[in-house]
Amino acid sequence: MAEKKVAAEKKPARKPNAAFMKPLTPSKELAAVVGSTPLPRTEVTKKIWDYIKANNLQDAANRRNINADAKLRPIFGKDQVSMFEMTKLVSQHLK
Incomplete structure (x- = not known):
């Protein structure tokens, strides 16, 4: 019985x-x-x-916010964004 239980626990690798x-x-x-x-x-x-x-751009008071520097400002469109908002704004710059 132990062998059957082990076989049932194995899951296929996630693609x-x-x-x-x-x-x-x-x-x-x-x-x-x-x-x-x-x-x-x-x-x-x-x-x-x-x-x-590397550039220490996370906000010190609220680490979920990212402060934009000269390179990130054109991508974000403003001086500070949340990390969740960041992915949405970055996806607009991918084709």
Whole structure:
């Protein structure tokens, strides 16, 4: 009986969603931060977070907010955005 229970617990490996893995071309504003080569959405988000952390752009009082610098302001359209709003604004700069 123990063998049957072990076999039932194994699940097939989860496949990544093809939409997230499709390379997209960043706009010239976004390319200033992540580079101009086509990247999947996941990599774009990762590179933006690397840039935010490297330049200490998270708001000190509320870490969920990101303060835009000269490179991020054209992408965000304002001086400060929440991390949830950021993904929506970045997706508008991907084709």
